[in-house]
Amino acid sequence: MTDRFELYEAAIDSLPEGLALLHGDSCEPRKVVFWNQAAVAITGHTGVELMGRVVPETLQALLGDGPIPDCTQDETNVDSARRSERGFLARIRHKLGHEVSVIVRYLGLRDGFGQRIGLGILFHPAELLDALPRGESGEDESVESSQTELEDRLQDLIADHIRGAPAFGVLWISVDQAHDLRRTHGAGACETMLTKVEKALIPGLRPGENLGRWGQNEFLVISHERTPAMLADHAQKLAGLARTADFRWWGDRISITVSVGAAQADRTATLPDLLGKAQSAMTTSFLAGGNQITSATEGTACLPS
Numbered sequence: 001m002t003d004r005f006e007l008y009e010a011a012i013d014s015l016p017e018g019l020a021l022l023h024g025d026s027c028e029p030r031k032v033v034f035w036n037q038a039a040v041a042i043t044g045h046t047g048v049e050l051m052g053r054v055v056p057e058t059l060q061a062l063l064g065d066g067p068i069p070d071c072t073q074d075e076t077n078v079d080s081a082r083r084s085e086r087g088f089l090a091r092i093r094h095k096l097g098h099e100v101s102v103i104v105r106y107l108g109l110r111d112g113f114g115q116r117i118g119l120g121i122l123f124h125p126a127e128l129l130d131a132l133p134r135g136e137s138g139e140d141e142s143v144e145s146s147q148t149e150l151e152d153r154l155q156d157l158i159a160d161h162i163r164g165a166p167a168f169g170v171l172w173i174s175v176d177q178a179h180d181l182r183r184t185h186g187a188g189a190c191e192t193m194l195t196k197v198e199k200a201l202i203p204g205l206r207p208g209e210n211l212g213r214w215g216q217n218e219f220l221v222i223s224h225e226r227t228p229a230m231l232a233d234h235a236q237k238l239a240g241l242a243r244t245a246d247f248r249w250w251g252d253r254i255s256i257t258v259s260v261g262a263a264q265a266d267r268t269a270t271l272p273d274l275l276g277k278a279q280s281a282m283t284t285s286f287l288a289g290g291n292q293i294t295s296a297t298e299g300t301a302c303l304p305s
Helices: 006-014 039-043 057-063 143-160 178-185 187-204 228-244 270-286
Strands: 018-023 029-035 088-093 099-110 117-125 171-177 210-215 218-223 258-264 294-295 300-302
Touching: 018 039, 039 099, 039 117, 057 099, 057 117, 057 210, 143 210, 143 218, 143 270, 171 187, 171 210, 171 228, 171 270, 178 187, 187 210, 187 218, 218 228, 228 258, 228 294, 258 270, 270 294
Parallel strands: 258 294
Antiparallel strands: 018 029, 018 117, 088 099, 099 117, 171 218, 171 258, 210 218, 294 300
16 A cells, blocks of 8 residues: 555655755755655756755755845744745756756745744746736736736645645636727727626625736636536626626617636646636637637536526
8 A cells, every 4th residue: 555655755746846845944954855856857956866965056046045044033034025925036057057047935844833844945947937828918007916916816826726725716708899899999998898897797706716807808717616617607607797797888888798718726737827728718718709608627618698
């Protein structure tokens, strides 16, 4: 029978992010006790080379702008920005000699009594952030601000899900009439319509869900529905609410419909993967004529009820 610790090791070894586990507190040099396969791929250094040793000079940037704080400092108060879930940018040197830019996050490791026993370092290539699928923000600062807030929330949920938190999903919602209205009547008319749509969607959100602008003509819903079927059903209800938005321009009522892409998170996918699936599903809905919902998992489109 497989030992449970072998299962734990296999699970963290399969993470898409590099993971280094360092033993020891801040009063002594931390030594590597685990180095997963993603860390090998990113740095070129194998676990056999690093096991039981301090982090080599070429990888010291993973520890920030110098050593992790010593025992006279409170680690929770030092450079809190770089310890956020979004992480900080570091430049390390690959074993072959070239520079690699990575985004680094820290996990404090404590025993059952709450004593600090080590440090976990999660890192991934920085270009993954640049590849994060988004809608167009143009020059609208409010859209960019919304994208940043949603990205922060998604990074939190991805990290929590990897550590065992329940599944979640995203709904990429594009307003079918927005592009033409923006082109024919200008940004003001389109923004008024999008405000109406947002107000119509809010009553349909579950407790703890997040809704925000993800592009000029798009919204993103971060949902806590735990299965693809439940997520698709939730999308149906929100699409129905969007159609109730009462938008009038110069006295004429404009009917509103949305194209929705639904994608469920899993522990093997990165955030760009998740959003890419949702975007692709939304595009499928739009190309099917709009007023459609497509589940990335099921790969099918359907009309809202």
